[in-house]
Amino acid sequence: MKARRWLVISALALLAAGLVWRWRDSVSPVESVSEPPPPRVVSAPREDGEEDFAAIDAAVRSKVLADWKELRAWLATNPPEEEVRQRLEELRELWVTLDPNGLAAVLRELLERGEDAPTGLTFRVGTHGMLSGWNTLRVFLLDVLTAADPESSAAIAKRLLDSTSSAEEFAVALRCLTHEGPGRADARELSERLDVLLGRGEWSRSPGFAEALDLPRAIATSRAAGQLMAWQGDRNLRSMALHEFAADHPSAVLEALAGESGRALDPQTRATLMARARADDPAQLAVADAYLRQPGLSPAEATAFLKAFPLASATTGDRLYADSPAPFTRERIVAGDRAALDQVRAWLEVPDLQGVRPDLEALEKRLEVWVKQAGER
Amino acid sequence: MSAFNRFCLASLILAGPAVAADPPKVVHPEKVDPQSIGQAPYKFTGVVLSEIGRGSGFCAWHPKAYFSAAHVVFDEDAGWMVPPVFAPGVNGDTVEPEAEIATRGYFRWHAYGDAVTAYGNSHRLSFSKDVILGYSLENLAGGETATLNLTGYQDLRKGVRSLITGYPAVIDYTDEENTYFMYETGPANLSWQVAATRYLTSPLVSTGPGNSGGPIWTEKKPGQWTAAGVLVSGLGGEAGVYSLSSDVNKLTRSAAPVLKDVPGNPISVSGVDRTSFVFPMTKPKKIPDGVARWTDFRFNVNKFAPEAPTKKLRLTLDIDTDHRGDLIVILQAPGGAWLSLTNEEGADADDFVLDDVDYSAGLADIPANGQWAIRVQDRLKGDIATVKKIVLEIGTEGPETPAP
Numbered sequence: 001m002k003a004r005r006w007l008v009i010s011a012l013a014l015l016a017a018g019l020v021w022r023w024r025d026s027v028s029p030v031e032s033v034s035e036p037p038p039p040r041v042v043s044a045p046r047e048d049g050e051e052d053f054a055a056i057d058a059a060v061r062s063k064v065l066a067d068w069k070e071l072r073a074w075l076a077t078n079p080p081e082e083e084v085r086q087r088l089e090e091l092r093e094l095w096v097t098l099d100p101n102g103l104a105a106v107l108r109e110l111l112e113r114g115e116d117a118p119t120g121l122t123f124r125v126g127t128h129g130m131l132s133g134w135n136t137l138r139v140f141l142l143d144v145l146t147a148a149d150p151e152s153s154a155a156i157a158k159r160l161l162d163s164t165s166s167a168e169e170f171a172v173a174l175r176c177l178t179h180e181g182p183g184r185a186d187a188r189e190l191s192e193r194l195d196v197l198l199g200r201g202e203w204s205r206s207p208g209f210a211e212a213l214d215l216p217r218a219i220a221t222s223r224a225a226g227q228l229m230a231w232q233g234d235r236n237l238r239s240m241a242l243h244e245f246a247a248d249h250p251s252a253v254l255e256a257l258a259g260e261s262g263r264a265l266d267p268q269t270r271a272t273l274m275a276r277a278r279a280d281d282p283a284q285l286a287v288a289d290a291y292l293r294q295p296g297l298s299p300a301e302a303t304a305f306l307k308a309f310p311l312a313s314a315t316t317g318d319r320l321y322a323d324s325p326a327p328f329t330r331e332r333i334v335a336g337d338r339a340a341l342d343q344v345r346a347w348l349e350v351p352d353l354q355g356v357r358p359d360l361e362a363l364e365k366r367l368e369v370w371v372k373q374a375g376e377r
Numbered sequence: 378m379s380a381f382n383r384f385c386l387a388s389l390i391l392a393g394p395a396v397a398a399d400p401p402k403v404v405h406p407e408k409v410d411p412q413s414i415g416q417a418p419y420k421f422t423g424v425v426l427s428e429i430g431r432g433s434g435f436c437a438w439h440p441k442a443y444f445s446a447a448h449v450v451f452d453e454d455a456g457w458m459v460p461p462v463f464a465p466g467v468n469g470d471t472v473e474p475e476a477e478i479a480t481r482g483y484f485r486w487h488a489y490g491d492a493v494t495a496y497g498n499s500h501r502l503s504f505s506k507d508v509i510l511g512y513s514l515e516n517l518a519g520g521e522t523a524t525l526n527l528t529g530y531q532d533l534r535k536g537v538r539s540l541i542t543g544y545p546a547v548i549d550y551t552d553e554e555n556t557y558f559m560y561e562t563g564p565a566n567l568s569w570q571v572a573a574t575r576y577l578t579s580p581l582v583s584t585g586p587g588n589s590g591g592p593i594w595t596e597k598k599p600g601q602w603t604a605a606g607v608l609v610s611g612l613g614g615e616a617g618v619y620s621l622s623s624d625v626n627k628l629t630r631s632a633a634p635v636l637k638d639v640p641g642n643p644i645s646v647s648g649v650d651r652t653s654f655v656f657p658m659t660k661p662k663k664i665p666d667g668v669a670r671w672t673d674f675r676f677n678v679n680k681f682a683p684e685a686p687t688k689k690l691r692l693t694l695d696i697d698t699d700h701r702g703d704l705i706v707i708l709q710a711p712g713g714a715w716l717s718l719t720n721e722e723g724a725d726a727d728d729f730v731l732d733d734v735d736y737s738a739g740l741a742d743i744p745a746n747g748q749w750a751i752r753v754q755d756r757l758k759g760d761i762a763t764v765k766k767i768v769l770e771i772g773t774e775g776p777e778t779p780a781p
Contacts, residue, residue, distance in 0.1 A: 053670060089712070096713035097748045100671050124490065127742050128714040147713025149671065181717025182705055207490035214489065236453060237492050243457070272457045307428075308457045312482035316631040317506075319489075323739070326631040333481065333635060334514070366459065369479045373514035 053101070060102030061109070067091060068110060072137070075117055084119050085133070088140055092130075096147040104152035107145045111138065111160060123168050123207045125318045129175060132318075135168055135208075142172040146179065154183035161193060168208030170197065171320060178218045178321040190219045191227065198231045210234075211320045213241040218321035220249045225256035229265055239269050240315055246276040247314045247327035254287045267301035275308035279340035280332055289343065292353065299355055306359035310340045334374040341367040403614050404567070404582045406545055406560035414468050414559060418594045418602035421523040422542040424472055424557055425449050425511075425590055427461035433543030433591030434463060434511070436518040437525050437604045438629060439636045443517055445590030446609045446619075447485050447507045461511065465518045467544070467557045483511035484631045505576035507609040508619045510628040512635055523592070527774075529605025529621035532595045533569040533577055540564040541608055541616070543591025545584055560588070562616075564596065575620050576609070582616045584608060593618045623686045626742045653689055653772035654680045656749075661765045664696075667703075667758030674751040674767055678711075681773050686742040689772030694718070694731040694751065698762035701726045705754040710740045711747020721756060733768075745773045 071091065075084065095103060116138045123139065126132030130147075134140040142160070145153045157176035164170050174193060177185040185193075194215050203209035216224040228241055246253035254277055256262055262270060277288040288309065292302060312333050316325045344364045347353050353360065413419050418435075425434040425445045432449030436442065443463050450461050460483065464476040486506050526532060533539060541562040547554040562584050569577040584591075589609060594602040610617035656676045664672050687710070698704060701723030709715040716739045719729055749769060755762045 093712050093747060096709070097675070097750070099673075100752065101669075122490075125488065128710075128740060130712055130714050144713065147709065147715065150707075151669075179715075179717075181707065181715075181720050210489040210492055212489075234492065237489065239456070240487065240489065240492065268456050275457070304456070307459050311457055312635070313457060313460060314482075314484055314631070315487040316484045317486050317488050317627055324627060324631060326634055326738075328482070329634040330514075330637050362459075366479065370481055370514055373479070373481075 056099045057102040057105055060098045061106045063098065064095060064103070064106040064110075067095070068115075072115070072117060075119065075137070078120075081120050085121055088119070088121075088134055092140070092144050092147075095144050100147075100149040101152060104145065104148035104156065107141050107148060108152075108156045110141055111145075111156065123211070125211050125320050127318055128323075129179075129318070129320050131172065136166070138166070139168045139172055139208075142169060142175075146172070146175045150176070150179065150181055150183035154185065161196075166208070167200065167203035167206035167212070170200075170203075171208040171212035174212060174215060175320055178215065187219050187221050187224070190215065191221070191223055194219065194224060194227050198227060198233070201233075204233055210237055213237055214244070214319045214321045216241060217245040217248055217319075220245075220252055222252045222255035222259075225249075225253045226259060226261040229256055229261035235266070235269075242269065242273055243276070244315060244319075244325050246273050247311075247325060248322070250276050250278050250284055251281075254284055257291075258287065267298060268304055271301045271304035272308045272311060275305050275311040277310070278332065278336055279310045279343060280335035280338075285339060285343055289347075292347065293350065295352075302353075302356045303359050306356060306363050309363065310336050312336075334371075337367055337370045337374065341371055402581050404562055404565045406541075406548060406562045406584055406588070409468070409542070409559040409561050411468055414466050417521075418523055418540070418592070418604070419542055419559060419561070420466050420521070421518050421604075422544075422559060422591060423463050423465035423517070424467050424544050425461050425463055426472065426477070428458045429455060431544070431546060431587050432589045433587065433608070435523060435542075435592040435604060436463075436465060436521075437523040437592070438510075439512075439632075439638075440516040440518065440520050440522050441513045441636055442522075442632060443480070443511045443513075444592070444604070444607055445483075445509050445511060446607055447509045448609070449590045450483060450509055450511070451485055463511065463513065463517055464557075466559075468559050470556050472557050478513055478515060478517055480511050480513040480517075482635070483509045484628050485509045486628055504572070504609045504617050504619065505574040506619075507576075508607050508625075508628070510625075510632050512632055524603045525621055525625065526595055526597075526603035526605040527621055527623055527625065529593075529595060529603075530575055530577070531622075532597065533567075533593070533605055533618070533620050534571065536566045536568060537605075538564050538566050538596045539569075539605065540594045540596070540602065541582075541584055541588065541591060541618075542594070543584065543588035543608060546587030547585050560585070562588075569618070569620070572617065575622055575624060576617060577606070577620050578610075578615055578617045580615050583614050584611050584616050586611075593620075623684070623742065626686060630738070630741055652681070652685075652774060653770055654678075656769040656771065658767040659765075661697075661763050664753050664755045664762045664764060666755055666761050669754065669756060671707075671752045671754055672764075674753070674764065676749040676769055677747075678749055678771060679746050681745040681771075683746065684744050685746070685773035687740060687745045687771060688737065688742075688774050689770065690736045690740055691733050691770040692718075692731055692736055692751075693733050693766065693768040694729070694764075695766040696729040696753070696762055696764050698728055698755070699725065699760040700757065701729050703755050703757040703760070704729055704762060705756060707750075707752040708736060708740070709750045709752060710743045711745075711749060712743060714740055714743055715752075716740060733770075745771050 116136050121133045123135040124133030131143045153176040157173040160173045216228045274291050277284040279285050312328050314325050348360050421436045423434050425432045427450040429452045434443045434445035460480045462477040464472045567579040569579045572578045591608045592604045593606040595605040606618035606620040609619050702721050706718040707715050
């Protein structure tokens with residue numbers, strides 16, 4: 001019996017050692033156009049028991065804890081910023097190749113330990129939401145967590161969101177809940193998280209907080225748009241977030257604009273958001289029409305709207321939760337310009353709009369040029 | 378006028394006395410020979426007229442696209458306005474109306490985090506993102522386009538011969554102002570230094586207000602000029618440029634859907650692009666049934682130039698199953714970014730099959746080298762799913778984005 005136990009233990013130890021060796025040496029080239037050897041299939045569990053999972057998880061844990069210890073000791077020597085960035089990038093690249101379930105488990109353990117240190121780097125969002133700058137080691141752990149098993153990551157992130165006092169941790173943990181796929185939270189939960197975020201006034205000057213303002217766009221509901229409109233924080237940040245949201249999801253923003261929170265916005269922001277109505281969608285064009293015809297609309301706001309409508313410019317860059325903004329297509333712009341031209345000609349006939357006739361005529365001229373340009377392509 | 382624009386104007390005006398005091402050391406703008414205006418690289422340079430002022434720009438990457446400085450077209454206080462006009466190859470006292478091409482919109486590169494960093498608009502970090510990619514619905518430079526040099530960041534720092542073109546509104550040493558003659562500053566081997574991320578500055582070069590947004594060209598081979606950056610600032614005998622790198626892909630990726638026919642990967646060889654490689658897996662593999670653990674199919678990629686960004690990503694995948702809804706499948710890129718390919722969708726339909734599906738947009742610009750993985754889970758017991766075939770095609774571009 002004893003001998004058998006030793007045999008099992010030895011077999012597990014050998015398996016674990018083999019797995020570690022594979023991670024260290026699993027990058028032999030497999031690609032070639034002419035003679036492609038098959039890729040390695042790793043971490044596929046045996047179908048006859050749970051031992052493999054335990055061994056895999058143990059090996060992942062051992063590897064990550066060793067790397068973590070080494071990293072913290074090295075960081076204590078105050079290495080140059082660029083070396084820190086490079087080392088963290090390399091470590092992330094290595095860790096995300098580990099078994100995702102085992103990785104999520106050990107990251108949870110490290111986050112629960114509470115060990116942390118500043119990295120000297122500025123918090124920065126990189127390509128497809130992965131970070132290119134981590135201000136603390138815990139933020140780094142959370143960044144890797146989003147690449148681990150999505151369901152486990154979401155569960156870990158929820159616990160952290162309820163307790164963290166760091167804007168950057170909050171922002172990155174939310175990514176586990178916003179990523180399309182397993183682990184994605186529903187719109188209601190995300191809206192509740194957005195309320196918490198917007199209520200943390202002490203975070204308002206933090207880069208993590210600012211980057212998290214991409215959240216409403218990822219939720220994509222009129223409720224989220226209304227929450228953002230009602231937020232009384234940094235005007236430029238709010239305007240940028242609303243415009244990126246409206247460029248991607250104009251219907252949701254137009255619906256919120258028509259409500260109480262829309263009326264609370266400054267006229268300039270409200271006018272240019274309304275200018276994001278897609279004219280090729282009759283429902284959205286009807287909202288823009290009703291907006292321009294409303295008796296209480298000031299001439300200045302009407303002018304701001306007519307200077308921007310139909311707005312097809314946008315900010316873009318790396319974002320935490322949703323894809324980098326790329327909200328327009330040629331087909332929609334061309335169809336929208338044609339529909340907008342018809343609408344402007346109708347507005348020119350409306351007696352109540354004669355006060356903004358010069359703006360309408362200028363817009364008509366622009367649209368005629370754009371429609372002609374599109375036709376001559 | 379925003380603080381940023383005031384800063385730009387003030388700093389460029391301040392350049393006057395410094396230039397006058399030490400003219401031999403400073404590279405000045407000189408009028409471009411009218412005979413050369415129709416030739417590369419001058420023919421790609423144009424005037425940019427926006428509601429907040431005038432500047433310069435250049436048609437590059439796509440015949441309907443131009444680059445300029447963000448502060449030429451956007452003012453935080455004024456917000457979004459009428460898109461600017463681009464007038465290529467202008468050379469005279471005025472811009473004739475027939476030379477003006479209405480543009481339709483632009484993409485301005487901006488990060489939320491930068492908005493709360495306490496540096497204000499005139500700080501060097503502002504210039505490190507002071508660039509736009511504008512677009513029109515018609516060709517901007519007769520259907521031709523300049524080539525982008527995505528190693529501009531490195532080349533300028535190495536002192537590769539460079540040339541700035543554009544339309545300065547004020548020329549200090551001639552007192553000429555408010556004309557629209559094309560000027561060139563250089564060619565010269567200038568000493569560009571990093572001031573902040575992609576923002577480089579060089580002493581001993583003076584351009585002029587209005588030149589903002591104009592191109593800085595690099596000549597890596599005699600007579601072949603490629604656009605290596607955008608002029609964004611000037612300060613007493615010092616110029617600042619936003620230098621190009623693969624970062625500019627953030628702009629081109631956003632603009633691609635409105636431009637169509639965007640420059641693709643180059644020449645096709647034997648069915649695959651020269652910068653593409655195909656990574657196949659054809660040995661069938663069973664997935665553990667009803668187990669919430671992942672089976673990874675890994676592709677270790679090292680065929681590409683270091684840091685070459687992914688531009689093309691196509692996937693063929695064939696999973697044999699009686700219940701497609703049991704499956705979760707993920708495509709993970711090097712560094713951890715991932716896409717969900719199916720998340721228990723399809724109920725009891727047979728087989729999950731992807732036939733050469735394009736996922737380029739979802740994971741574009743991630744360094745192509747590294748470990749890619751297809752991760753599969755079969756969540757419910759009852760039938761065995763088998764991965765029969767995976768073909769992953771990955772493509773990149775060279776350092777110079779080619780003209781179409």
